[in-house]
Amino acid sequence: MQTHPSSESLPPLVSSLVSPLPKPPMEALLSTLTKRLVARRPDLIRRLGDVVQVPIAIVPDDLPHAFLLSLDPDNSRVRICDKSRIGDARAIVRAPFLVLLGLLDGTYDGDALFFSRDLRIEGRTEHVLALRNTLEEADLTPGEFFGLSGQSADWVNTISDKLLGQVRAFAQKSAQADCSRQKLS
Template sequence: MPLGPLSLSLTACSRRIARRHPGLFRRLGEHSRTRFVLDPTDLPVVLCLDPNDGLPSVRATRRSCDGAARISGPLAALLGLVHGAYDGDALFFSRDLVIEGDTAAALALRNAVDDAELDISQEIAAMSGPFSGLLLQAAGFAGRRTGVCLARPAEDTAW
């Protein structure tokens, strides 16, 4: 699969998130121009996130990219962390999540994401127009079948 369209889609999604949650990138503070490397270890791609002071870009690559902070772990752990379903400290101490480089930057990103209470399924659905309901149903089904947290869990749901 060519990674150009994936990079463009991820950049568009991250910019929409930036518009809907402007505090997310403001909360990065001094790290608002720090490149983050997100490495889902069970996928053949690495994501390079450049926050660019609230005008983010995401580049998918098959090779590693340089960044100040690298966050590695299984895709399920990374998504669960974004959605608040998993505790970042527990993932780190169990070694399911590996932080390399500027740990202060990685912590700033984690705190910013926690504070924004993101739901990636909702964000993508908001971009999907009349297909949003169908997309949310598909994400719910896929999440139940795979055990991967594809949306922010309800307050009474435990993963």
């Protein structure tokens, strides 16, 4: 597990490409996947306790939108909203998108990211800690999140790992190129 990302921000081009995408289909897909995960893994909801009633905002620094996560056992959902419209959230988690994914897949240590300020938490910290501890203990894989098992889950996990590795390498090269351009100017 790495303790500090060297440069995990997506290039601005990615944000500009994501911005015009329609939110409703992405919300529907993420909400459906979250509902199915909660139905398959009720232990996650039990472990979260009262936090299931609390909306938590996940705010990627390098994307134009925020994700408002509600894990109510009867109506789990993910809303995609403008970063200025996360007022319902009782807790807010901010970091570059790839750092947030790295927390989910266990690539990064949340405590180290928090103390290095690559990960910022606002509001009810105890809710974020409960979510983090639950996800860490659950040891979710992309395949499981998509409701897969066996060989199909293994295939999705392998592809996801390779894809994320390539995206991280691209982000690092982009950051290095930006740094070199800044030094020259």
